[in-house]
Amino acid sequence: MIAPLPVRASVRGVQHEYQRLNNCGPVTIGMALSRWGGTLNQYAIAPKLKPYGGDVNVSPEELSAFAQAQGMDVHLARGGDRTLLRSLLAAGFPVIVETWFITHDSGGMGHYRLLTGYDDASGQFSALDSYLGPLKMNYAKFDELWRSFGRTFLVVTPPEKRAALSAVLDWRADRAREQAAALWTAQREAARRSDAVGFFNLGQAHLDAGKASAAALAFDQALAATPDRSLDPTRPAWVQGGLAWRTLWYAFGPFEAYTRTGQYGKVLSLTGAVLRSVPTHEEAQYWRARALAGLGRTSQAQAAYREALRVRPSFTEARSALDDLDENT
Template sequence: MGFHRKWIGLSLLVAFLSLGAIWEGLHRLPPRYIARLVPEPLQPWFWPAHPEEVPTPMATVPPERLAALLTPAAPRPSPTRTARPSLTPVPSPSPTLTPPPSTPTPTVTRPAFPGPTQAARNTPAALDQADVLLYGVRHMFQTWNNCGPATLAMALSFYGWHGSQRDTAAVLKPDPEDKNVSPEEMVAFARSLGLGARVRVNGDIELLKRLLRSGFPVIIETGFEPDPRQGWMGHYRLLIGYSERAGQFILMDSYMGPNQGVPYAEVDRYWRHFHRTYIVIYPPGAEGRLRELIGPTWDDDRRMWEEALARAQEELAAHPQEAFAWFNAGAALLHLGRVEDAATAFDQARSLGLPWRILWYRFEPFEAYLAAGRYTDVIALADANLRVTPYVEEWYDYKGQALLALGDRERARALFEQALRINPHFQAARAHLEAVSP
């Protein structure tokens, strides 16, 4: 009897250790495998532990420093854009990538019914009330962690490109676990196809409508909260139309589905989280028209950032405890060369509380702290993020720059190499690696 008890006990111990090993192994798997292997209700058990917010700075920001940042340096310039066109749609620009005869030429039209490429699971009322709706976009549901490549592929399909999100992802994020694709990377991909592409910040609702009326779909980068269990994250969306009666934009969403009707106010609320960044892809012959629509900030970066700062200051005057407004002010100050002020604004944004994923997508605090010589802040923020996920190449690069500034060349070189293992196309890390290599 004693022998049997010992045998049963040993068997249970082996089974327990085996389950423990399996459990530990599952926790070590990249998240995309968890998504495939683990039933959805159980997946939160396998997500890595994370802070609720971005780590706050150790020192309190002096009130007099904040007050100085809230004072506009000059009156906000008045945009000198062309007169607002009527709501009558105009023909869309002819694409340079000619689609096959079976593919309808993209046009701007008020349809009586959805086009064949836009059949939706949940067609919004805005679709039937559309003032403007662009046809010719192929909707794509994103694969794991792939909203940037999927949204870019949808936008390119408007101009007759027949590639898929797999094609865009192969260049934009060779490692499927890479958490971020920047707007600049998406612009570079579109230009590699012979199309024009432009990324700007500080857009507004009326500008989006003007672009759509003139036949240009628009990619916007926004905050996104589809599931309370997952929390806030970044997301790209493609605008293809709008309805004034419904007060909504119509957009292609790689996560939620095609032809989503989203109220103007909701779009702007989450768009503001990314400084109202927008990307326009266009045939080269349409650049003149776009210059007219966007106005002086088309190619005047300083003016764009001055206006962005003035707008952030206006928002802070009304809501001084708004973390994202402080973040946007910091980004504008950074681009205007005011690095100490930018670092102060980012300190205040962190003190007020930012979603813990924000530094997966927006890297301006790293750049401001580096420029201000606050290398320990750069390392602390990079390490806090790397404890949650090792799949953002920019963090390795920023930490490497900080270590290099502190004289640790060997560790810096290793970090630049790691950044390039995640994304071999990451040119900043390649340049930094070449600078420290014998």
């Protein structure tokens, strides 16, 4: 019989740091590492994760790779839930979550937070926020912000905690079962809510399961849905489709699904919209290059790959793809 979770729990020994511009990723991974004795701050981490100062996004995969380079284990997945978060926190594991974040002046954007505790009596998570500082987040309101990124979470642990983490994750330690559960949840939520976020999460869950065609159809539905203005208060008039303006600054599932299904025109349209706002967006340049290569526009693809590598010289996929193009031209 599984023991009930305590009514409240708090993870000790985590150091908070306030961020500089666009540094929530470097700061949050540094805070997570501090739980296990890490002393790196954003000034040491950011130059590694985002050597070009104009980089507006550090992906969960980049955070994971950085932590692993420090000798840590990382469990990165989508489809988390409140019970899992509470279980991890009760066991002493802080959790990085990728959430939507809304400010009056800048509007909606992606933002990492580090959960460090919970209290069922008040119905709140405790979080360390690199922008706002330590804060409490109502369970339901937090989930609405978290679902914008498919309830993505990262748990960073030293290798000696591997067995303890696996015990908490239980069946989620099996990647195939975890992805299947995320797809099941996404299907039901998309059917129930029929909104852009739900369809977007469904597309990503299909893509994670290797179903590019199904993913592309779900992303079509997300893009055709009615925009939720509450998530996007500063949305420019030229932005089209159901997704919040900055969604594709952080999440690249549509680029991949449309590339894998040969819908290169859609990739060029979507990446063009991102690059209109952020000309230095390396992931948009990478997927744009993939689409251009698919269309046989080799010299333009090479230029886009080179731009991606200028922004992030360590972009392995872009380097490999460019090398392949160079060898065959």
